[in-house]
Amino acid sequence: MNHRHLLPNEIDLLVDGEVGFGVAPLLAHVRECDACRLEVEDGRQIASVLEELPRFAPSYGLADRVMAQVPVFVPWHVAARDAVMEWVPASKPFRALALAGGSALAALLTMATLWVITRGELVSMVTVAAGDRVRSAFSIGLREVLASVFGEQVFTAIAQPGIPLLAVAGAGFVVAAALAVLGLRAAAAAGRRRA
Amino acid sequence: MRPALDLANLPDADVVALAQQGRDLAYRELVHRYERPVFSLVYRMVRDRELAEDLTQDTFVKVLSHIDRYRPEFKFSSWLFKIANNVAIDHLRRRSLDTVSMDGSPHAGTIEAVEASSFDVAVPQENALDELEARELGGAIERAIASLRPEYRSCILLRHVEDRSYEEIAVTLDLPLGTVKTYIHRARHELRKALEPLRE
Numbered sequence: 428m429n430h431r432h433l434l435p436n437e438i439d440l441l442v443d444g445e446v447g448f449g450v451a452p453l454l455a456h457v458r459e460c461d462a463c464r465l466e467v468e469d470g471r472q473i474a475s476v477l478e479e480l481p482r483f484a485p486s487y488g489l490a491d492r493v494m495a496q497v498p499v500f501v502p503w504h505v506a507a508r509d510a511v512m513e514w515v516p517a518s519k520p521f522r523a524l525a526l527a528g529g530s531a532l533a534a535l536l537t538m539a540t541l542w543v544i545t546r547g548e549l550v551s552m553v554t555v556a557a558g559d560r561v562r563s564a565f566s567i568g569l570r571e572v573l574a575s576v577f578g579e580q581v582f583t584a585i586a587q588p589g590i591p592l593l594a595v596a597g598a599g600f601v602v603a604a605a606l607a608v609l610g611l612r613a614a615a616a617a618g619r620r621r622a
Numbered sequence: 623m624r625p626a627l628d629l630a631n632l633p634d635a636d637v638v639a640l641a642q643q644g645r646d647l648a649y650r651e652l653v654h655r656y657e658r659p660v661f662s663l664v665y666r667m668v669r670d671r672e673l674a675e676d677l678t679q680d681t682f683v684k685v686l687s688h689i690d691r692y693r694p695e696f697k698f699s700s701w702l703f704k705i706a707n708n709v710a711i712d713h714l715r716r717r718s719l720d721t722v723s724m725d726g727s728p729h730a731g732t733i734e735a736v737e738a739s740s741f742d743v744a745v746p747q748e749n750a751l752d753e754l755e756a757r758e759l760g761g762a763i764e765r766a767i768a769s770l771r772p773e774y775r776s777c778i779l780l781r782h783v784e785d786r787s788y789e790e791i792a793v794t795l796d797l798p799l800g801t802v803k804t805y806i807h808r809a810r811h812e813l814r815k816a817l818e819p820l821r822e
Contacts, residue, residue: 435807436803436807438807439803439806439807439810442810469814470810470814473810473813473814473817474782474810476763476817477763477778477779477781477782477783477813478782478783478785480763480764480782480783481662482658482659482661482662482783483658483661483662483665483674484657484658484661485657485658485661485674485675485678486675489653489657489661489675489678489679489682490649490650490653490654490657492679493649493653493679493682493683493686494646494649494650494653496679496683496687497649497682497683497686497687498687499644499646499649500644500690501643501644502642502643502644505643505644506644
């Protein structure tokens, strides 16, 4: 018989029901030593009583109370995915149909894009033509505005010498407007002082 | 349209992942799954039902508000118990309530309040005598647990009530493995001493 009593950690190994290579000699010792056997049995009894302790329940509605204080954050990628998923039909046949339609549309757009890219001269020609149309529409609109504000003669007088006179006239207009604003402000300030 | 998820059958890690995606139901599932274990641990730590309710709520609010910080290499329950234990220990340190009687809340001002806040450890039994014995033993063990140091109490409750391994307890309580083993051994020893008169 081994006369060394079991150490606390050896007792705990047996109480916890460990089964390993080193446990067999401990069990053999316990079979022969009353003091160690009693200690192991006591430990097991305590463990068993603890394991039978009930779990307590909190009052009803804990989840609601917790959720009232927890900010639920939805990441942008999840929100985006959800938004897309809202448009996906629930039934399988419709989903397949939507997938087929979407794929066909995507293929069509891709082909159109590729066709346009491979025809560079056509793109530039269309761009130039569109630019000309926009420019001409703008100048006609501007001419009509100026003619209606200042009269046809003034417009012709400004337009004949060309851009330099137009620039001088524009600058004069800006200076006159600024002076008018300053004059009005000075008059208003003088009025306030009098009041 | 999103299909309804059967959250009850999903492992913790998957439910947490859904919560991290902002799914309200996943948050609720986590609360539902762990409200009893967490409340039981906190209740046995602070010995006051009302206070335990508040601290349990605080625990879940803390955990769920920072669910994005959860790292899946750890068990969710370990993280949750760690927060619950910290909340309870912090409270005990603040209020020095580590050895309060289980017979009612220390804040209770009337007999009714004491009764309302006292422990009920009854479990279903076959007859009245069994129930009486169970209540007596249950009451004694609860009293014995209440008399333990808070650190021992956390360890022994996690080990035997929550069935956690020594390694998990060490991770949960941020303690060295050897310290956990020592605490559990001492806790068992103290419980044995406390229950000796009842067994004689």
